[in-house]
Amino acid sequence: MDLYEAMSTLRAVRRLRSDPIDEAIVERVLTAATWAPTGGNTQPWRIVALTDADKKQALQDLYKPHWDSYLPGYEARLSHMPEDARASSIKAMDAGNYLAAHMHEAPLIAVFCFNPKLMTITDSELDRPSVVGGGSVYPAVQNFLLACRNEGLGCVLTTLLCYEEDAVKELLGIPEDWYPCAHIPVGYPVLGGHGSIRRRALDQMVRYNTW
């Protein structure tokens, strides 16, 4: 698939069929993640690829209460949105409800982990939330999502399970120095899957030379 076509049609797909994914396809989307750049080429991330039914069920059990807690705030924000944005956000909320109830049915959940000791986090001392560590993980996540889109697989980046870090680490046997930071259910779409996306116009996102 053409690069720009993949990027411009990558949606958050939250309704996923339980049909299995061919092993060769799984290897391709995982390999695409490994191609991403990382600071100093240290590749300070790993994936735990979950296919085991009990472990996926355990993740869903952990996920759903946090989605349920997140929902009222999401609903409250809806009322402040312009009409067209609201319609699209209500759809995303319904799909989110579906995911929270069915996450374990996805044939694959990719859990990305990172090791901060392998990173040079240049904004760790600043008086604002640090993000730079994410610069050596989320490019790999984006490669993974784009590869899923290329293979016709639905997928969505979730981070709510960070609220359950200790439980996730124990469940998956993640070592002390490594931390999960992205939990991505993957499967063939129930509905239309990928397609058109809603984004701000370029002139709202880019300034030249001065903010």
Add this chain to the structure above:
Amino acid sequence: MDLYEAMSTLRAVRRLRSDPIDEAIVERVLTAATWAPTGGNTQPWRIVALTDADKKQALQDLYKPHWDSYLPGYEARLSHMPEDARASSIKAMDAGNYLAAHMHEAPLIAVFCFNPKLMTITDSELDRPSVVGGGSVYPAVQNFLLACRNEGLGCVLTTLLCYEEDAVKELLGIPEDWYPCAHIPVGYPVLGGHGSIRRRALDQMVRYNTW
């Protein structure tokens, strides 16, 4: 360009020609960034696209001392590397020296900024470096890098200028709630540019079901 070809040949290109980039090409690589997913589709990032010679020079002036400070640690790590990794790291170091001396010559420096108030940072309360905010910025950065690769443009993600956040914010007029977190020089390559990359094998990066 095919998605997998772009991903698997995206290198950190640090030697960049000063030749200008066609405006339509600049718009395409910027637009590719806007397609990236973000938490709640809030798109909590912006780009300041630098083409002004004085501002680029000011960034290089800020960057070089930090590269010079970073270098001894980098050199020290070289001695612990296996032979083949060392050779490739020495090349990267030389290219890094070139970039530090010539950054201002790049026709474009894209400065990605983010606003944490527009993010739900689910790992902000954990007793380890937070990265989740980066999950709504670095996917856009990766789209941008891949788009540059697609257009034959060299580019490299740098984060050392986070050490000079206040100076960068003042130079570019970045508002209080927004923070720069990626500084990406872009230009046509002096040498071969993109091509083969060195990454760990898949079985070193992925575990199934249990770490």
